[in-house]
Amino acid sequence: MTMILSGMSDMRQMRENVKTFESRRPLNAILSVTEGMKDSVPCTGCRYCTDHCPMGLDIPLMMNTCSELRFAPVINVAMRLENLPAEKQPSACIGCGACARMCPRRIDIPGVMAELNERLSKIPKWADICRQREKAAKKA
Ligand code: SF4
Numbered sequence: 001m002t003m004i005l006s007g008m009s010d011m012r013q014m015r016e017n018v019k020t021f022e023s024r025r026p027l028n029a030i031l032s033v034t035e036g037m038k039d040s041v042p043c044t045g046c047r048y049c050t051d052h053c054p055m056g057l058d059i060p061l062m063m064n065t066c067s068e069l070r071f072a073p074v075i076n077v078a079m080r081l082e083n084l085p086a087e088k089q090p091s092a093c094i095g096c097g098a099c100a101r102m103c104p105r106r107i108d109i110p111g112v113m114a115e116l117n118e119r120l121s122k123i124p125k126w127a128d129i130c131r132q133r134e135k136a137a138k139k140a
């Protein structure tokens with residue numbers, strides 16, 4: 001994002017504004033963010049669903065993580081869930097659908113959970129990477 005100074009009072013401000021309009025990058029960045037948003041899970045974080053989950057999962061966190069992984073399947077997004085105990089991982093979802101019945105956005109939460117598990121299975125775990133690095137360092 002960039003700032004455009006509406007009242008230019010010196011040469012420096014004028015140069016900054018001209019530079020902004022010379023480059024199409026800011027517009028491209030906005031377009032790529034809005035493209036990504038079209039694909040995101042429409043969770044508002046209202047948490048109406050969470051009290052109804054028999055597994056006590058942090059559903060909004062999972063919905064947002066899945067959204068971000070759709071946009072950028074990278075380790076640092078997946079890492080957010082890595083330290084959760086096994087019983088709070090998205091893989092602990094039993095697909096009962098109790099959450100989805102409470103969701104005002106009608107999100108197919110069990111479906112998104114399954115998608116999230118699938119996406120996470122394709123991303124290396126940070127803990128595994130650290131172990132491999134440690135091993136390599138010991139060998140060297
Ligand atoms: S479908 Fe999964 S996330 Fe939803 S209430 Fe059941 S266990 Fe919890």
Ligand code: SF4
Nearest residue numbers: 043044046047049103
């Ligand atoms: S009820 Fe729906 S919109 Fe609200 S936090 Fe749960 S998944 Fe998100």
